[in-house]
Amino acid sequence: MKRWGRHSGMAVLVLLVWAGLKVPWELRLARERSEIMYGAELPPMSMELRDSLGQGMTLAALGGFRGVAANFLWLSVTTAWEEQQWTRLRALAEMVVLLSAEGVFFWENAGWHMAYNASVSAERFSGDAERGEGPRMRNVESMHWIKQGIELYERGIRAIPEKPKLYEMLALLYQQRLQDHEKAAHYFELASQKEGAPVYLERFAGFALEKAGEREKAYAHWVKLWQSSEEHGPGPRRWGMIEERIRKLEKN
Amino acid sequence: MKSLKETWWRIEAIAGNTLVEALRQRVLNVIFLFGLVLVLGSLFLTSLTFQEEFKFLKDLGYAAISITGTLVALMGAAQLIPAEIERRTLHTLLSKPVRRYEFILGKYLGLLGLITLMLLIMSLLFAGVLWAKEQLGLLGLPPAESGEEARQMIAAVTAQSRDLNLLQALVLIWAKLAVVTAVAVFFSTMATSTIFIVCTTLLVYFVGHLQSVAREVWLQEIGGSSWLKQGFLALVAFLIPDFQAYNLIDEIIAGNAPPWAGSAELLVYSVVYVAVLLLVSSLVFEDREL
Numbered sequence: 001m002k003r004w005g006r007h008s009g010m011a012v013l014v015l016l017v018w019a020g021l022k023v024p025w026e027l028r029l030a031r032e033r034s035e036i037m038y039g040a041e042l043p044p045m046s047m048e049l050r051d052s053l054g055q056g057m058t059l060a061a062l063g064g065f066r067g068v069a070a071n072f073l074w075l076s077v078t079t080a081w082e083e084q085q086w087t088r089l090r091a092l093a094e095m096v097v098l099l100s101a102e103g104v105f106f107w108e109n110a111g112w113h114m115a116y117n118a119s120v121s122a123e124r125f126s127g128d129a130e131r132g133e134g135p136r137m138r139n140v141e142s143m144h145w146i147k148q149g150i151e152l153y154e155r156g157i158r159a160i161p162e163k164p165k166l167y168e169m170l171a172l173l174y175q176q177r178l179q180d181h182e183k184a185a186h187y188f189e190l191a192s193q194k195e196g197a198p199v200y201l202e203r204f205a206g207f208a209l210e211k212a213g214e215r216e217k218a219y220a221h222w223v224k225l226w227q228s229s230e231e232h233g234p235g236p237r238r239w240g241m242i243e244e245r246i247r248k249l250e251k252n
Numbered sequence: 253m254k255s256l257k258e259t260w261w262r263i264e265a266i267a268g269n270t271l272v273e274a275l276r277q278r279v280l281n282v283i284f285l286f287g288l289v290l291v292l293g294s295l296f297l298t299s300l301t302f303q304e305e306f307k308f309l310k311d312l313g314y315a316a317i318s319i320t321g322t323l324v325a326l327m328g329a330a331q332l333i334p335a336e337i338e339r340r341t342l343h344t345l346l347s348k349p350v351r352r353y354e355f356i357l358g359k360y361l362g363l364l365g366l367i368t369l370m371l372l373i374m375s376l377l378f379a380g381v382l383w384a385k386e387q388l389g390l391l392g393l394p395p396a397e398s399g400e401e402a403r404q405m406i407a408a409v410t411a412q413s414r415d416l417n418l419l420q421a422l423v424l425i426w427a428k429l430a431v432v433t434a435v436a437v438f439f440s441t442m443a444t445s446t447i448f449i450v451c452t453t454l455l456v457y458f459v460g461h462l463q464s465v466a467r468e469v470w471l472q473e474i475g476g477s478s479w480l481k482q483g484f485l486a487l488v489a490f491l492i493p494d495f496q497a498y499n500l501i502d503e504i505i506a507g508n509a510p511p512w513a514g515s516a517e518l519l520v521y522s523v524v525y526v527a528v529l530l531l532v533s534s535l536v537f538e539d540r541e542l
Contacts, residue, residue: 011535018528019490023467025521026494030464032514033500064318064428064461064495067311067502102506105307160508198404236400 070100077113086118090148097152097159104165107156111166115149115173146177167191168201171208181212189221199236206245219249262350263358270332270362271369279327284370287320291374295381306412309385310505313378314421318501320374321367321429322457328363329436330449337444337542346542353534360437360530367429375422386413412507420515421504427522428498432457434529435493441537460495463488493525 060069073096080089093110100106122141153170160166171187174180185208192201202225209218222245226232232239274280294312336342345355389409394402436453443449459466470485497518503510 005539007535007538011532014528014532014535015491022525023489026464026467026489026497027471029497029518029521030467030494032517033497064498064501065311065315066499067307067505068315071308071311100502100506102503102508103307104506163508236404 066099067103070096070103070106073099074106077110081113081117084121086114086121086145089113089118093152097156101159104156104160104163107152107159107166108169111149111152111156111169111173113149114152115146115177119143119145119149119177146173149173149177162194164191164194164197164201167194168197171204175208175211181208182214184208185212185214185217203238203241206242210245210249215249215252219246222246222249259351259354262354263361266345266350266355266358267361267365270359271365274328274332274362274366277328277331279331280324280366283320283323283327284373287316287370287374288377290316290320291378291381294378295384305389306382306385307506309382310418313381314425314501314505317371317374317378317422318425318428321371321425322432324367324370325363325429325433326436326450326453328366329359329433329440329453330446332363333359333437333440334444334446334449342542352537356437356441356530356534356537360434360526363433363437364430367433368426371422371426371429382413386410389413415507417504417509420510420512421501424498424501424504424515424518427519428495431493431495431522431525431529434526434533438529438533438536441533441540456492457495459488460493462496463492463494464496467494497521 060066060072073092077089077092077096080086080092093106093113096106097110119142122145123138125138150170150173153166153173156166157170167187168191171184171191174187175184185205188201188205188208191197192205206218206221206225209221222242225237225242226239226246229237232243291313294309294316336345342355346352386409390406393405393409396403396406432453435456436449439449439452443452466485467489470482470489473482473485500510500514500518
């Protein structure tokens with residue numbers, strides 16, 4: 001009987017030795033991947049997510065095409081937006097960001113749908129006006145969607161802490177939807193410190209501090225900006241504007 | 253030293269022959285053509301989406317490259333080795349001073365050569381698609397001379413299309429395909445049925461994307477659940493490659509820049525995995541009755 005001879009025994013031995021080596025190696029690779037992709041350890045694909053996805057999507061995700069699955073699910077998010085089905089949109093967006101946590105685009109737009117589109121829609125239409133519960137219900141519901149937006153942006157920041165976009169979006173949310181200029185300034189400041197951040201963000205932080213009534217902090221911010229460079233010629237950093245803010249705050 | 257050289261010549265000859273033979277295979281050419289159409293089609297599919305077309309374009313393009321490569325690896329390995337046994341050309345080959353492990357290595361390298369060639373062609377085509385998309389994107393923008401804002405917008409578009417990290421993703425796709433090919437070659441040393449080889453390799457491919465889940469559950473439940481469940485999970489963790497590790501590709505496509513060191517380690521993991529699989533395949537093939 002040659003079929004399972006000496007060589008096959010050696011093959012089994014090689015596989016056993018390799019099995020003992022590969023598991024610790026794969027564990028380390030998985031840990032490093034999780035840190036790069038999610039900033040923390042997350043399961044690669046939770047059972048709940050698999051239950052929520054259709055068969056085709058699950059197959060695509062399991063075949064290593066999570067990005068493609070996320071893209072096609074995002075088309076459903078857009079449809080839900082057009083039909084103003086906010087709860088469905090939230091559930092779909094959750095699946096998309098779980099499938100593709102590395103994409104700023106999905107976090108950014110999912111948060112925007114919640115904090116702007118869904119919350120403004122709630123402000124206008126929710127509650128039964130005849131029963132006198134309109135304004136109260138509208139505020140409660142609108143705030144619910146804004147909180148959903150904040151939650152998405154905060155989770156997105158934890159997943160992709162190195163990109164400025166989500167800090168900027170969170171700052172704009174605090175500024176435009178909640179008029180919380182202090183928090184907005186904080187996130188503009190954080191965004192401006194990230195690599196590749198647009199230069200206007202450092203000015204936005206100063207303006208937000210002024211709006212928050214933090215004159216001393218705003219003055220310190222503008223002076224720090226001015227002192228961050230010795231060249232104050234024309235350019236994207238708009239030194240003229242910074243100088244104007246410093247003078248104005250010095251006058252008052 | 254001389255015998256090593258001779259061994260390499262023989263492997264090289266088998267690899268070259270395998271590559272030529274594979275290029276003549278109609279099935280593989282049809283799959284390749286399908287891949288090219290998919291890559292080109294990704295340019296048009298993106299118009300379905302609302303925003304950030306580049307991400308969608310890159311996702312679809314890379315998925316097309318990956319799917320085509322996987323199909324070629326599967327069909328190539330499933331057809332080429334069993335065909336040699338069935339046509340009895342293997343007997344003629346092995347009656348010459350050709351060792352069985354040289355035959356396996358030669359077949360594998362020939363297939364890998366084919367996959368590398370297809371990957372290169374599809375990558376070049378995809379680079380062209382990205383360039384076309386970039387030009388289309390730039391058409392609607394004001395010229396760079398009109399101010400800083402225009403320059404920033406142009407830079408944002410070109411940063412998406414001329415991202416050198418995309419090469420890193422291609423290297424990882426290639427490494428993953430090299431492992432899939434080795435798995436298919438391993439099964440082809442044990443079976444003669446094309447369907448069996450394709451099905452088992454596909455099974456390993458899909459389970460490989462869940463292997464990390466099985467491993468985590470096994471490690472969490474050691475001593476806690478039934479021995480049957482633990483035994484099954486341990487078997488999956490020990491025997492199946494962790495294809496989830498290659499998900500770094502998604503990170504790169506999303507425009508993030510994971511360190512090259514991580515990809516390099518993954519490349520080393522793939523090379524070691526391929527070496528182990530080829531060694532095991534050669535040992536199994538040694539015992540096989542032809």
